[in-house]
Amino acid sequence: MSSDLFPPADTPPPADDSRRTFMKQAGGIFGFALAAPLAGQAERLTAYSKTVTGATTLTLRINGQPRTVQAEPRVTLLDALRERLDLTGTKKGCDHGQCGACTVLVDGKRVNSCLTLAITAQGKEITTIEGLAKGDELHPMQAAFLKHDGFQCGYCTPGQILSGVACVQEGHAKTDDQCREWMSGNLCRCGAYANILAAVREVADKA
Amino acid sequence: MNDFSYTQATSAKEATSLLKDQPSAAYLAGGTTLLDLMKANLAEPPQLADINLLPFKGIEQTSDGLRIGAMERMSDVGENALVVQQYPAVSQALLLAASPQLRNMASIGGNILQRTRCGYFRDAAFPCNKRVPGSGCPALEGDHHNLAILGVSERCIANAYPGDLSVALAAFDAVLTLENQKGKQRRVPVTEFYLLPGKTPQKETVLEPGEMIVAATIPSAAHARRSAYLKVRERSSYAYALASAAVGLDVQGGTIRAARVALGGVGAQPWRSREAEKVLTGAPATEATFRAAATAALQGAQPREHNRYKVELAQNTLVRALQQVAAT
CATH class of the missing domain: 3.30.43.10 (Uridine Diphospho-n-acetylenolpyruvylglucosamine Reductase, domain 2)
Structure with missing residues (x-):
């Protein structure tokens, strides 16, 4: 990742994660670009008051916590998570929406973070693999992947697990065939599909 | 980027x-x-x-049919009860496309405007008449195993729209509402929205610069309620069609009163086949009729070395889709 996408002027995460603080920093969904431009930054206020040019401060609500990142509009949610926020559980596979390794939940829906611009994810609830467990207690889908050995190399696993969580929640894991079809957006080059299927189906049956 | x-x-x-x-x-x-x-x-x-904040949303019954806002997502439309009941083929086309993640993201308007998967278009190192007009078409003699056989030209043999939704929309006479930079709206049938490559493959639709898709409206009809979308691929899910068929039949007493046929994966644009519909209409709903319709649909095919298989594949896809619908 070239450094020009992420200038060094980062702002630390807020100590206080109250809603008031979050709203003030995020400025709601629309207000983000109206925040005072950082000195030296190329933010441009044109006739279209919400135009953003160059790096600006984005506020993303990730796993329940507001996080800020300095990024240009072209930075994807995937790169913001991995390269800037140290949330490297989300994986970059193809970077073109063809493999599902980058799957995260945005407002509860599974999406490819490689084809989502970080700037458009502001004001939304983002859930990554790091946000599933409650302390030391694994999410049932994580536990099921361990139990059924739903991986070999593990690279596709965070995306598989998040996709599995959404698949069950959507009600699309009721039969093996249905589950296979609705998990088809997540490729596994090790071919652990049989065990992935067993894990997702087990969670669906218990749900 | x-x-x-x-x-x-x-x-x-x-x-x-x-x-x-x-x-x-x-x-x-x-x-x-x-x-x-x-x-x-x-x-x-x-x-x-x-x-994404524009109000081109909602799926609602209107006097012209079901109106689907262009900013609705593929996943929401595909599972919408009205779409499932009134236009099974449209629902199936949406849910057999892409992946659940992509369907959660992609809008209806964006799907209609998706671009070809031709490998030469998608690799800037190659010439491509669609990308750089006049630069040539390496697909003519190169890898064209999944490119089009209907409506192609010597300048371009890409299936400009590689997806599924517009195939079903073309079959069931959907009309797009477009809005231009003056705020003026016009209505264009999906069958007239896409342009054949001819000598100008870079021009793919009738959209004017800056013009947007606002909605797609599908008329209500008996043949739309009794419809299906069959998609044949290189793997069973998460792949583009080699051939697909959106078909609808209104059969009464064993005779076909009305028929709609469109093919995907084989046309330079979503391929409505009025030739097949003509064969079907008024004929008995039998395999012989379906075979004759399939022959008519592929009559004008211009296959090349690596996509010759598509003629038979598309015919069989169409026959099976018609059988499937006739049996419902």
Whole structure:
């Protein structure tokens, strides 16, 4: 990742994660670009008051916590998570929406973070693999992947697990065939599909 | 990906004005096509106008049929009860496309405007008449195993629309509502929206610069309620069609009163086959009729070395889709 996408002027995460603080920093969904431009930054206020040019401060609500990142509009949610926020559980596979390794939940829906611009994810609830467990207690889908050995190399696993969580929640894991079809957006080059299927189906049956 | 400025448009007027000021800017909806192309440096807009807040939403019954807002997502439309009941083929086309993740992101308008998967178009190292007019078409003699056999030209043999939804929309006489930079709306049938490559493969639709898709309206009909979308691929899910068929039949007493047929994967555009419909209409709903319709549908095919198989594949796909619908 070239450094020009992420200038060094980062702002630390807020100590206080109250809603008031979050709203003030995020400025709601629309207000983000109206925040005072950082000195030296190329933010441009044109006739279209919400135009953003160059790096600006984005506020993303990730796993329940507001996080800020300095990024240009072209930075994807995937790169913001991995390269800037140290949330490297989300994986970059193809970077073109063809493999599902980058799957995260945005407002509860599974999406490819490689084809989502970080700037458009502001004001939304983002859930990554790091946000599933409650302390030391694994999410049932994580536990099921361990139990059924739903991986070999593990690279596709965070995306598989998040996709599995959404698949069950959507009600699309009721039969093996249905589950296979609705998990088809997540490729596994090790071919652990049989065990992935067993894990997702087990969670669906218990749900 | 090139650097660009970003604007969250809050009205259609604001969005179209942005493109009036900066004609090489692009609208951003789900982003699944646009960002993919930008990452390959095939699109390099200096500005994106985010249109996700525009009110082109809702799925509602109107006097013209079911009106689907262009900003609705593929997943929501595919599982919408009205769509499932009244247009099974449209629902199936949506849910057999892409992946659950992409369907959650991609808008209806964006799906209709998705670009070809031709490998030469998608690799800037190659000439491509669609990308750089007049530069040539390596697909003619190169890898064209999944390119089009109907409506192609010597300049381009790509299936310009590689997807599924527009195939079903073309079959069931859907009409697109477009809005231009003056705020004026016009209605264009899906069958007239796409342009054949001819000598200008770079011009793919009738959209004017800055014009947006606002909605798609599908007329209600007996043949639409009794319909199906059959998709044949190189793997059983998450792949583009080698051949697909959207068909609808109104059969009464064993005789076909009305029929709709469109093919995907084989045409330079979503391929409505009025030739097949003519064979079907008034004929008995039998395999012999379906075979004759399939022959008529592929009559004008211009296959090449690596996609010759598509003629028979498309015929069989169509026959099986018709059998499937006739049996319901």
